Structure formats: structure tokens, C-alpha cells
Amino acid sequence: MPKTAVPILDIFATVTDPRHPSKVQHPLPELLTVAVCGVLVGADTFEEIELWAKEKLPWLREYLALPNGVPSHDTFARLFGLMDPDEFEAAFRRWVEGVLPSVSPQIVALDGKTSRRSAKACQAPLHLVSAFAADAHVILGQQATATKSNEKTAIPELLATLALEGCIVTIDAMGTQPSTAQAIRDRRADYVLAVKDNQPQLKEAIDDFFEQFCTAPPAQTPHQVNEEVSKAHGRVETRRCYVFDALDCLPKPARWPDLRCFAVIESTRESQGKTEHQRRYYISSLAPNAEQLAKAVRQHWCIENQVHWCLDVTFADDQMRARTAYAGHNLAILKRLTLNLIRLDPVKRKGSFKTKRILAASSDEYRAHLLGLE
Numbered sequence: 001m002p003k004t005a006v007p008i009l010d011i012f013a014t015v016t017d018p019r020h021p022s023k024v025q026h027p028l029p030e031l032l033t034v035a036v037c038g039v040l041v042g043a044d045t046f047e048e049i050e051l052w053a054k055e056k057l058p059w060l061r062e063y064l065a066l067p068n069g070v071p072s073h074d075t076f077a078r079l080f081g082l083m084d085p086d087e088f089e090a091a092f093r094r095w096v097e098g099v100l101p102s103v104s105p106q107i108v109a110l111d112g113k114t115s116r117r118s119a120k121a122c123q124a125p126l127h128l129v130s131a132f133a134a135d136a137h138v139i140l141g142q143q144a145t146a147t148k149s150n151e152k153t154a155i156p157e158l159l160a161t162l163a164l165e166g167c168i169v170t171i172d173a174m175g176t177q178p179s180t181a182q183a184i185r186d187r188r189a190d191y192v193l194a195v196k197d198n199q200p201q202l203k204e205a206i207d208d209f210f211e212q213f214c215t216a217p218p219a220q221t222p223h224q225v226n227e228e229v230s231k232a233h234g235r236v237e238t239r240r241c242y243v244f245d246a247l248d249c250l251p252k253p254a255r256w257p258d259l260r261c262f263a264v265i266e267s268t269r270e271s272q273g274k275t276e277h278q279r280r281y282y283i284s285s286l287a288p289n290a291e292q293l294a295k296a297v298r299q300h301w302c303i304e305n306q307v308h309w310c311l312d313v314t315f316a317d318d319q320m321r322a323r324t325a326y327a328g329h330n331l332a333i334l335k336r337l338t339l340n341l342i343r344l345d346p347v348k349r350k351g352s353f354k355t356k357r358i359l360a361a362s363s364d365e366y367r368a369h370l371l372g373l374e
Helices: 008-012 028-040 046-055 073-082 085-099 151-159 178-186 200-215 290-300 302-313 327-343 353-362 364-371
Strands: 107-115 126-133 138-144 168-171 190-195 224-232 235-244 261-271 274-284
Touching: 008 028, 008 085, 028 046, 028 073, 028 327, 028 364, 046 073, 073 327, 085 138, 085 327, 107 151, 107 290, 107 302, 126 151, 126 302, 126 327, 138 151, 138 327, 151 178, 168 290, 178 190, 190 200, 190 290, 200 235, 200 261, 200 274, 224 290, 235 290, 261 290, 274 290, 290 302, 302 327, 327 353, 327 364, 353 364
Parallel strands: 107 168, 168 190
Antiparallel strands: 107 126, 126 138, 190 274, 224 235, 235 261, 261 274
């Protein structure tokens, strides 16, 4: 379980200030702490952070010196544009390691998200691949894709920074590459990788195998199966996870480090008299276990629901227009840090993220508690 959050000022103490020393009027740790406070209470832009901080200056001075008052939104924008995002990310990861020293054993989902309005003309928008510990509900870190690149290069770089021994790493089809599987095994973790059209021969082989399995008596083919039925919002969904270890039917199985099984998940959704069918494929280094594979696949989608959805709906990430140098990248990291701060609240107050941001805006005590300023 996560430990008590590290005081927010300690998180930023190791970040190098990129400004000229003679021109610094606001210490970097204090400036970043004000920014976190602003984002925590509902401010999504540098202008909104400045306006909120001016209204709460007496409260801020209970914990911060702020000798020259509240920084202007231009000061925030300049600093975030200059600050090295790799160094800021390293501080983020050190903080996570402090509050969550051991991730294992749990499922760690990796997936990318684009901040759609963060790009200048003729440039690609910011795209961050995040690692999310599904059981602890904590973002472990993130890695930006390089210019003119994609998640294939960012995923191994992110994996190399994480302590994953004993974990199960789940990745969608973009990351289904032998090099990614090897990077996961190098971290002494297991993988569950989705197989789609980016691996056409592998997908076709699994599909052909499963079609033959369906037409023959099930007892003829060694397998495991797990079935789950869920009912919600007028829908009934049935999911069956079939797991096989017949690796000889796959093209070049030795390409995939320590491959031990593959899985087929069939979903049937019934809603308003309509029935939809879906079939998905996965490969894994885990021993054949239908219940374990089904759980890993289900928990992978936590990163969509508990990270990407929250960033868009609660933190307006898709509306972010910070486009000067590294400003958008650093602000995106700050929003993920704030998301973790709310999730790490040991009291576990009921309510949505929006509700908790409103509570943080109205309650000085709750805000100080989340930030570790008490």
C-alpha cells in the first residue's frame, strides 16, 4: 500500500532551475508548489493558477516564503518552457518510489495519450506513454514519444526506468514487438501483449487455430477457459477467455522471449435487443492460466478509465494550449502528479475527482493535507 505522501516541496528540491540566478525572484520549489496547488483546486492554465494564487496568498504564505508575492502567468509559462522535462520526470519518479516503494506484485498497464491541442502549426502534438499500477491506482511514470516517432521507441525507454520485478505488464497492440517483450523480461516481469493487425501473421495464425478449436470437440485441444458475466446500464456482457500453450502453431514463436501461451477473448454484449460479438488475441510469458490472463486484460483498461479519461474530463488535458518549448510537456507531468496526489489521499474521501478538486479549493485543511504541507 502507498505510504504517506512526501511533502510537495521535497519533490521539487532536486529539479535544476534553468533561469539565470541574478534574475530569479521566485524560488523554483515554491513556484512549482504554487502551480501544483493551482492545478489541484481546478486551475488548468497558467493564467488561472496566477488568479487563484493571488486570492489565496495569505494561506500560501503559511507554508511558503514567497518574498515577491505570486509569480505572474508569464513567469510560470517561461519556467515551464525552460525546465528540462526529463529532469522533472525523474523527480516525479523518485517521488512515486518514495510513496510506493514496491509495485510488485500487480498489473502495470502501459498506454499512450495525446494532448490534442498542444502542438504548434506543422508540428505533432505532445504524446505521452504512461505506466499505471492498476491495483495501487498510481501513475508510475511517463515518457514522451520523440519527434517523428511513436510508442515503439518510447515504451522501452519508459520500461528501463521502472522497477517491475514480479509484475505483469500489459500493452496494447502498438507495443507488441519482440524488443518490447525482451525489455519487460529484462525487468524480471511478465508480459501480456495484444495482437492486432500490426502483427498480421501472428493474428492470422491464432485466428485459424481458434476457428479449428471451435469446430472440433473442445476435449481434443488442451486449453483453459474462464467466463465472466457482467450486467450494467441495461447491458449484459459475457466474456470468455481461452488460453492455449500450442506454440508450434504460431509463426516463429522463438521471436518472443519466454513465450508460454496465447489467449483468445470472446465478448458477447446484449443491449436493447441487439447482440455484438468481439474477439481479441493476446500472447504472454505467463504460464497458461485463464483466470489470471482474463484479469490482466480487464485491468489493462484501468489506464483508459482512471488516467486518460480523468485527464481529459477533469484536467482538460485535450484543451491544453501550452505550446512554448517544454511548457506543455511539463504541465502534463504536473497534472499527472496532481492526479496521484488525489489518489494517494489515505482518508479515501468519497466523490469524483471533480468533487475532490472542489473540496481542495474550498478547504484549506484538505488542500494542505493532500500536499503534505501539514
